[in-house]
Amino acid sequence: MIGKLEMFMALAREQHFGRAAESLGITQPSLSTGIRQLEDQLGVKLVLRGSRFGGLTPEGQRALVWARQIVGDARRLREEMRFAREGLAGHLRIAVIPTALTWASRLATGFRASHPGVEFTILSRNSAEILSMLENFEVEAGISYLDNEPLGHVSTAFLYRERYAAVCRPDHPLAAREVLDWSDFAGQDMCLLTPDMQNRRIINRAFLEAGVAPGAGLESNSTVVLASHVEGAGLITVLPDDLAAFLVSGRNLVTVPVAPGDTGPAVGLVAPYQEPHTPVLQALLDTAEQLAAP
Template sequence: MFLKQLQYLREIERHRSFSKAAAACGVSQPALSRAVRQLEDELGIVIIDRKKKVFGITDDGARVLKWAHDILRGVSELRNEVSVTKRAIAGIVRIGVIPTAVHIVPLLLDAAQERCGDFASEVHALPNGSIIEKLVSKELDIGIMYYDQCPQAKAFQVRTLYAEQQVLAASGAFELPEGDDIGWEAASRLPLALLTREMRCRQLVDVGFQTAGVEPMIRLETNSLELIHAQVMTGKVATILPISSFPLRVPPPGRLRLRRLPGFSPGAVGVVRLSEHAAPEFASDVWDSVMKTSLQDDLDLLCKPVTAPRRKR
């Protein structure tokens, strides 16, 4: 039995497809299928039911997969332990975060470093579903995601970090109303770059426009925040995004202006981990640190215009 065979099984379970699992593992489909058959022959059981039209894992296969997850997690923790020893650091923590919350991760890591000492981190920007999958398969220690997208089960521990504050953001190329707010009707008349419809914060934006009874003028839809930021700074489009999705500093001063959208239904972003899983001690220390960290003051400062110093006459 080889670790690669267990890794293949894990990807087959995740993708429910031999071809997609092979692509994820960087091998040919025949090579992956052959490796799984060799494992089945070695164990004397059938893991994948190939007779059904719908992809299926047998009961024996489900038990093997449970062991596969545990073995792969143990190997990962062993490698981390060796790496920690070599680098003389406190530990390694693996974090999955939704793209719109990436910029709050440095705040959490800074707070953890103050309490836990020098450490390493692996941070992956992932959609909600992938974060849950990788928590279950023990490939992640902590997830940062939409609270309402986490399964309501005893298997997970969840704590709300903050309620998203979504805003309309535009460069100085657009005339925006005075004050801190903008109405949905006024926002709908601006050319917008928005995230794609499968993303949770975009769904909340759609609800806002629908409730106001207006149709937005969408010029770009993408799952890339970097592309939206770049397009907004060209002055060709505006956008509606959570404040937490913007870089902590948006240069140069005055180029980006923000307006709140009244009546917006904010999404709650929370931190998640498996409750049934005995996490590595260091990952538990980081979790405890996150539990004691308040982000509200930092979020209130995100993307606020920086007043340029007055020139002395």
């Protein structure tokens, strides 16, 4: 039953039989057979079929809620039993907003110093994707904004508040300033994160409140691309100060604090709300609280 529920969840996530089968490492006929067997066991039709996937039936939508709960409970049971046998071990997958990747590295390094039996995979994703991946069990945790846009029913552990810095070449007109205000970017040609990134929406709101609308000559979902373009094309960007300091190291770039007195949004670890958490996930939440900036 658990295996068939995982097939059903994969199909609901991918909305395509072929992609769902590939994500599970099985053939498409095996997936189709598993879904039909699940429908037979439950006595209802879960999936609308035609020449391709047509969505979930109303019964399928309700079954998906139960499937996520049952599969989640089964995975927690396996983790509890592994902890009883082996102590803290396993593989943690964490999805992280691009502006928090340096903090993800700190978190993983600090955790593995105490628990070397746990391996990490760190993925760069936007905040909406992180919530979707948590819901679909594609990752065990995420690092995202805590108080800027709705998160839903999750467990959280605060890490830090964002502060901002401009990144530019030393010959940029704003490079010699000791501090900048959001209004100083009026008329500047900038490169910024893409609009699907919550950080971009936060910065856009700051610009709007300051009454300016600087142009974005380049947009990217990669902060490395932004830093490279600033250095190569002489543009200017705004990033969280911690990440900005990391990106300018060894480059012909400087940072200038932006509105240092402002209180920025909180960023932290997010995980599916569970009672109780698995031992590994609880240890990760505890590590995040210990790592949190004052």
